[in-house]
Amino acid sequence: MSLILTTNPNKDYELLDSGLGEKLERYGKYVLRRPDPQALWRPGLDAKIWDQADAVFERSGRDAGWKIRAGVPERWEAEIGGLKFLIRPTAFKHTGVFPEQAPNWDWMRAVIQSASEGSGKDKKATVLNLFGYTGGASLACAQAGAEVCHVDGSKTAIGWARDNAELNGLSDKPTRWILEDAVKFVEREIKRGHKYDGVIMDPPAFGHGPGGEMWRIEKDLLYLMDLCEKVLSDKPLFVLVNGYASGYSAIAYENNLLNLKKKFGGEIEKGELTIAESGKDGRLLPCGIFARWSNAK
Numbered sequence: 001m002s003l004i005l006t007t008n009p010n011k012d013y014e015l016l017d018s019g020l021g022e023k024l025e026r027y028g029k030y031v032l033r034r035p036d037p038q039a040l041w042r043p044g045l046d047a048k049i050w051d052q053a054d055a056v057f058e059r060s061g062r063d064a065g066w067k068i069r070a071g072v073p074e075r076w077e078a079e080i081g082g083l084k085f086l087i088r089p090t091a092f093k094h095t096g097v098f099p100e101q102a103p104n105w106d107w108m109r110a111v112i113q114s115a116s117e118g119s120g121k122d123k124k125a126t127v128l129n130l131f132g133y134t135g136g137a138s139l140a141c142a143q144a145g146a147e148v149c150h151v152d153g154s155k156t157a158i159g160w161a162r163d164n165a166e167l168n169g170l171s172d173k174p175t176r177w178i179l180e181d182a183v184k185f186v187e188r189e190i191k192r193g194h195k196y197d198g199v200i201m202d203p204p205a206f207g208h209g210p211g212g213e214m215w216r217i218e219k220d221l222l223y224l225m226d227l228c229e230k231v232l233s234d235k236p237l238f239v240l241v242n243g244y245a246s247g248y249s250a251i252a253y254e255n256n257l258l259n260l261k262k263k264f265g266g267e268i269e270k271g272e273l274t275i276a277e278s279g280k281d282g283r284l285l286p287c288g289i290f291a292r293w294s295n296a297k
């Protein structure tokens with residue numbers, strides 16, 4: 001089944017406009033302007049509105065960085081998809097959260113809660129989140145009552161995720177925060193005999209682990225998918241794979257989940273992640289792809 005999942009404007013986040021390779025977003029009370037190559041159309045708002053942004057990510061030759069107005073804090077809070085995040089403009093134009101993931105967070109909460117109700121709440125679901133970044137998916141699963149293992153290769157990202165957990169009152173939830181290369185960690189979990197009911201992964205096209213391990217999606221994804229199948233429990237609940245700058249189709253990700261459906265039953269969904277502009281036309285900004293398998297009853 002193909003879907004278009006959409007994050008709509010809410011109290012603390014909205015996509016105000018997009019076009020000419022940029023997007024204009026509001027996080028809390030601050031408006032950010034930054035590049036987005038998917039915005040291959042004309043902006044809907046006047047240029048004067050764009051020029052009033054509180055922070056602008058600019059590129060000049062090989063140099064790039066944020067130009068931030070006086071009075072804008074280094075970081076601030078915003079609630080998106082039922083979670084609170086510390087927003088901070090980073091050197092790579094990011095903000096510390098991907099709002100387009102909100103529908104996936106809702107889906108994971110529903111799958112975990114449904115499984116909990118079906119089991120009489122005598123067993124917590126266990127979830128492995130690889131390339132976990134600042135913790136959106138981990139926190140959503142923890143909210144739903146799961147035990148979570150959050151893995152990322154960046155010490156900064158893990159610290160940020162733990163701060164977000166505290167912000168949401170989830171610091172006391174059973175969550176492990178692991179600074180490790182994703183492939184190496186799953187290999188070790190298999191050797192240790194550890195199993196998970198759910199696996200989330202958000203692999204980059206290219207990256208490095210904390211020990212300098214190189215990740216190339218075209219070389220390493222299939223091996224990691226095989227490892228993740230081995231680390232699943234006997235009655236798994238879900239597997240979610242997200243994609244951003246890899247250039248692949250959601251169908252390619254779906255094909256990697258077909259063996260799970262053959263082995264465990266359940267259903268596969270795939271499609272695009274989008275954000276709707278807050279204007280009257282409500283244009284959709286493409287933000288990535290996903291494929292997800294679920295066996296929840």
